[in-house]
Amino acid sequence: MKENPSIFIGGLFCKLLFVGNAAFFVYFFAESFNVVEVKKSTSTYSYYTNDGSTSSFSYCSFESPSYVGKIDWFLCVSYLWSILLFEKMRLSIIAGVVGSWHFHPLEKPSVWLAIRNIGPSFGTLSVSALISSIAEYINKTLNQTSGWCSPTICFTWPLRLVLCCCGACFKTLIQMLTKYSVILHVFTGKPFVGSAKSVFKIMSRHFKGGFVTEVTSKSALTLGSYAFSLGIAMVTW
Numbered sequence: 001m002k003e004n005p006s007i008f009i010g011g012l013f014c015k016l017l018f019v020g021n022a023a024f025f026v027y028f029f030a031e032s033f034n035v036v037e038v039k040k041s042t043s044t045y046s047y048y049t050n051d052g053s054t055s056s057f058s059y060c061s062f063e064s065p066s067y068v069g070k071i072d073w074f075l076c077v078s079y080l081w082s083i084l085l086f087e088k089m090r091l092s093i094i095a096g097v098v099g100s101w102h103f104h105p106l107e108k109p110s111v112w113l114a115i116r117n118i119g120p121s122f123g124t125l126s127v128s129a130l131i132s133s134i135a136e137y138i139n140k141t142l143n144q145t146s147g148w149c150s151p152t153i154c155f156t157w158p159l160r161l162v163l164c165c166c167g168a169c170f171k172t173l174i175q176m177l178t179k180y181s182v183i184l185h186v187f188t189g190k191p192f193v194g195s196a197k198s199v200f201k202i203m204s205r206h207f208k209g210g211f212v213t214e215v216t217s218k219s220a221l222t223l224g225s226y227a228f229s230l231g232i233a234m235v236t237w
Contacts, residue, residue: 010093010111017086025079032072036062080136085129088182089118092125095186103187117186124185124192128178135174142167172215177203 042058096114142163185195
């Protein structure tokens with residue numbers, strides 16, 4: 001970053017995409033609750049008389065159409081995929097700048113060149129983001145907890161603990177492979193399948209080091225973000 005300070009411009013570009021995407025998601029998701037239909041209903045009631053006479057009246061009510069729930073589900077899935085897509089785009093920019101500087105130190109590329117390279121790599125980035133989103137969804141599903149106070153907690157809690165560990169390991173493994181596939185794609189120009197095959201061969205020899213690097217780097221960044229947020233909160237207080 002010291003040799004290529006312009007890399008922060010690429011990071012800022014991706015941050016603006018994150019902010020715009022979040023703003024659109026919140027706006028459209030909130031507006032989906034305003035999509036209603038006016039439906040006419042009829043109610044019948046009986047009089048407490050000897051002849052048992054009945055009467056009915058009609059009224060109108062607002063009801064949410066059935067397709068609104070499907071659209072909300074689509075928005076949530078698309079939002080998760082787009083977040084991971086922007087993350088892959090940011091990784092592509094960083095890998096392009098740092099990799100070119102490392103292999104060709106006398107020809108430092110501009111950050112605009114790395115941003116333009118996102119266009120030809122959009123298919124690979126989209127596929128890698130889709131695979132990562134599926135792994136994220138599976139991890140969230142395995143981490144769902146319910147009935148912790150049930151009588152069968154002694155039997156279900158160990159199983160849920162194992163499922164949580166398996167989900168976290170599976171998500172980390174998929175994120176590691178897709179991340180390195182994107183980096184190798186930027187370095188070599190191979191499509192996603194070719195890059196994934198090469199990464200699988202490399203990780204077969206260096207799986208332990210790659211997995212540890214993935215976990216420790218993400219944990220360090222997460223801890224740093226929490227510490228920074230706590231510091232800002234204390235200063236504000």
